[in-house]
Amino acid sequence: MKKTLFFSCILILIVISTFGQINDSLTFRELQSLTMDYARSNDFDSAIIIMENAFKKYPEEYQQSTTLLASLYTRVNKKPKAIDIWKAGLEKGYNYHLTHPSFQRFYKDDAEFEKLAEITRFKLDEHHLLHEVILPTNYNSKNLYPVLFVFHGNGRNIEKAKKVWDSQMMKDEFICVFVQSPIFVNPTDFSWMPNHEKTEKEFKEVYDRIMNTYPVNSKQIVFSGMSAGGKKVLEYAFKDFIPITGIVLNCPTIPAYISEDVLKKIVAEKKKIGIITGENDFALDAQKKLVGDIEELKGQSKILINENLGHDFSEDFLIQLDKYLKWIIK
Secondary structure, three states: OOOHHHHEEEEHHHHHHHOOOOOOOOOOHHHHHHHHHHHHOHHHHHHHHHHHHHHHHHHHHHHHHHHHHHHHHHHHHHHHHHHHHHHHHHHHHHOOOOOOOHHHHHHHOHHHHHHHHHHHHHHHHOOEEEEEEOOOOOOOOOOEEEEEEOOOOOOHHHHHHHHOOOOHHHHHHHEOOOOOOOOOOOOOOOOOOOHHHHHHHHHHHHHHHHHEEEEEEEEEEEEEEOHHHHHHHHHHHHOOOOOEEEEEEEEEOOOOOOHHHHHHHHHHHEEEEEEEEEOOOOOOOHHHHHHHHHHHHOOOOEEEEEEOOOOOEEEEEHHHHHHHHHHHHH
16 A cells, blocks of 8 residues: 555656656646546545646646646635636636536535526527538539538537548538537537537527428438537437438447337338447447447448547548448438
């Protein structure tokens, strides 16, 4: 026990010394990981020392640093420090999801916290789901086209998604609709929340507008998404309010529970589900299980696992994407 404590203290000193000497040997991710290791061991003081230094050294990681620091200050009952962080971050346009019920465990009846939660609520109400339509090359309003809805990953936006989801088949054959969540993360990026009533309502309005405005082939409606965007696509695919032909997802996060009845319905409606992922993706086991469950029910599902890839897009993503799109609509 004493030996473990001794080496823990030495490690903390090494980290702090590293910062003091302006040494780049430790990246922000490494410092973040080390912080979490100490926090999981309930050594919050050490975790705070490391993250305070990371915050000073990596100002570009403002949101992740401040989110973690506020959480750590809360755990050691330094609530005024956490509130100061949130106040400054909100003024800069960051979102700390202070309306989430979990905060009530620590900040119930705290007047200062409630003011910040109300500011968060107001700012969330100001944001709405956005979309952008890109018509195919040589578009002719007299023809019917397949439509592809693209959902960005967490901490992303329409512009970032457009740079990745840009295959030849998308350009030539699809009416593409890029969708942006109404839940802001910072001044430029957005994230998805499961079963979010406002998001669903506003997306349904966008969906109806697309169907009523453009010459869409109602038998070729495809949804796509990355990570949490993929999870949002699955959420909508499992509901009745949108008739989806098929989905193609890159490294999707899979819902924790999917009932057999839902899967049977997908199989009965002949919806096609394609997944592109990496062998090192954290959600791989859940992705393989989903595909396997659908295959057991004699449904149409595929998974492509890229070697040496984590939670990211492969170098051949656009080629792989087009193969899936062709499989879904042909």
